[in-house]
Amino acid sequence: MKIIVKESIAKDLTKFVIQSPLIAKKALPGQFVVLMVNEAGERIPLTIVDVDKEKGLITIIFQEVGYTTKLLGKLAVGDSLYSLVGPLGKPTEIKNYGKVIVVGGGVGIAELLPVVKAFKKAGCEISSILGGRTEKLVILRDQVKEFSDQLYITTDDGSLGEKGLVIDPLKRLLSESSDWGLVFCVGPVVMMKAVSDLTRGYKIETIVCLNAIMIDGTGMCGGCRVTVNNKTKFTCVDGPDFDGHKVDFNELMTRQKRFLQHEDKSMCKLNKQINNE
């Protein structure tokens, strides 16, 4: 559970390489860990972005959005986590889907990387679309490119690639050809919703990787529940991958806002701690 490497990837985006031989041995693309920074901390899920089985290492990349991820970002090389459990969740189903479009946004690009690698290894032909608000936030471009046959980039401000949203190149790809075997998308919920809405019309199988709020990550609490095909599913054990055409995204967005007020309070606490230091 010791942090071996710490690297800043972009503003508020940090990469850790953590020692965990058992998790490294077992982890498959699409799986995640649940970790705690300290004894009083929250349990938060983060995707296993890379593994080194020989050295017994796993990589996580996280965006410092709130209290716990900011606290995590304060840890240094040599520090240990209070707890780390994984690999959790069902691995992404990897097979040769033929021609595949993968879409990643924001920190979702990190979560996309292991899946892209595995798809490539399985023989898929991959068109990748990466999006972010600005150039700096389109992370891991070279790594994704390495495993992609085509790469399209969009930014909100036009600082890199096309100005606009990931939906724009996606629309073009979908209308240019009709033999796509799969669209795989991970990123902000609004993005996954937009992508799913678009591909539904084309009847192309679309998998999204959902990030519900979790506690245990083992199917015990029911906090991570989402509605898929009108049925309640637990993201941590039934997912995190689901059929994007069947997910109730509006409900998911509402449920992600459950703790907004609490998050403000936590941030106050963090700011106080920083000021006292």
Added chain:
Amino acid sequence: MNKPDPKMVPMREQDPSERRNNFKEVPYGYSLDEAICEAKRCLQCKKPLCIDGCPVGIDIPGFIDLIAKGDLKGSIKKMKETNSLPAICGRVCPQEEQCQKVCILSKMGEPVGIGRLERFIADWEAEQTNREAPRKVASSGKKVAVVGGGPAGLTVAGELAKLGHKVKIFEALHKMGGVLIYGIPEFRLPKKVVEREVEYIKSLGVEVVTSFVVGKLETVDELLNEFDAVFIGSGAGLPWFMDLPGENSNGIYSANEYLTRVNLMKAYKFPEYDTPIIKGKHVAVIGGGNVAMDSVRTALRLGAEEARIIYRRSRKEMPAREEEIHHAEEEGVIFEFLTLPIAYHADEKGWVKDMECLRMDLGEPDTSGRRRPVPIEGSNFKLPVDLVVVAIGNSPNPLIPSTTSGLEIGRKGNIVVDTDTGKTSKKGVFAGGDIATGAATVILAMGAGKAAALAIDQYLETGKW
């Protein structure tokens, strides 16, 4: 000899109006004088019925007699011959349904306060600074893996360690104790009591690994490569929902999530602890068992103005312990009996604002022997709520059953076992507690752990299945 007092020595408790605002334990426990006084009520029956009523067969008159004589050290020793977790059992066992129900004194008045004495003797020991170190046993050279750190797993581990086997417990959460640590609230079972008992099990030589999900990190089949036998005590941790419209609205928790946030993650101390919890003003808890009572009393302590139990049958059918129902009533919980929720309505931001219910009538008895609740047509009404806790039950977590080869699984997702030995359909694999029985009780889980320990010991010795 004088006739014993028909009444149990009362136990002092925190005042209801005060305790509903804090998470401190409700009953204070006996003083030495009170304990001796209560212990002296025991008739020391030649054929003690109480022992038969105890699922683990504690020598009840034996440990009570030693308290009466003031030999507290001897008493706890006697207790630990059969029960490794007395401080827990003394607090949460349904004694009124077990040993105390059959105690001969209950024919003339109140039974002996067996649970209270059990708690007393365990708490007394905890205060002793010069606790006797457990005796070292010769190692058998055999290794056993235990899946799950709840009462079943802790018991089996303790018993096997006492027999000289090397035991390693694998627990999915970051803390040991199972439901005792994440489910049962502090005001009923202080977490330091659970931690103390876990330390005792460790002191017997049991090794503990937390944050290890068997079935994910390593399967049972893989554990069998390294261990001579495996015991599965993974509990019944899969929460049920009712599949009602609006049930995934914000402000609707499963009891597991609600209680885990509060107990395991200490959300009642937010923001000192980082895990948040929604505190309702108008709270409804669905269900009538211990889990529902724990949830509703937790809601009061988190500041609810009104906390209700919504139960579809009547008070008589409620499965919760009488003592818990009584405590809830004293604390001001409102009970809506014969009431069934049928839908939730949310405001424009997705937060639950009211629930629609039906009134029920009791019809003929059903398969459970309890009268079946039947909806009264047209009795719909709305109850304004801002927090709902669904506490209608749990089923066994499917993770282990679904990742272990050759394990026979019952209709309800439970692992099928021979109840006397805990043997499963797979050689070398034993199971017990809620994973085998479905949601039950602490003492039954311990009883299963104990029986399995004997069977495992035998299996390790003979290799015979």
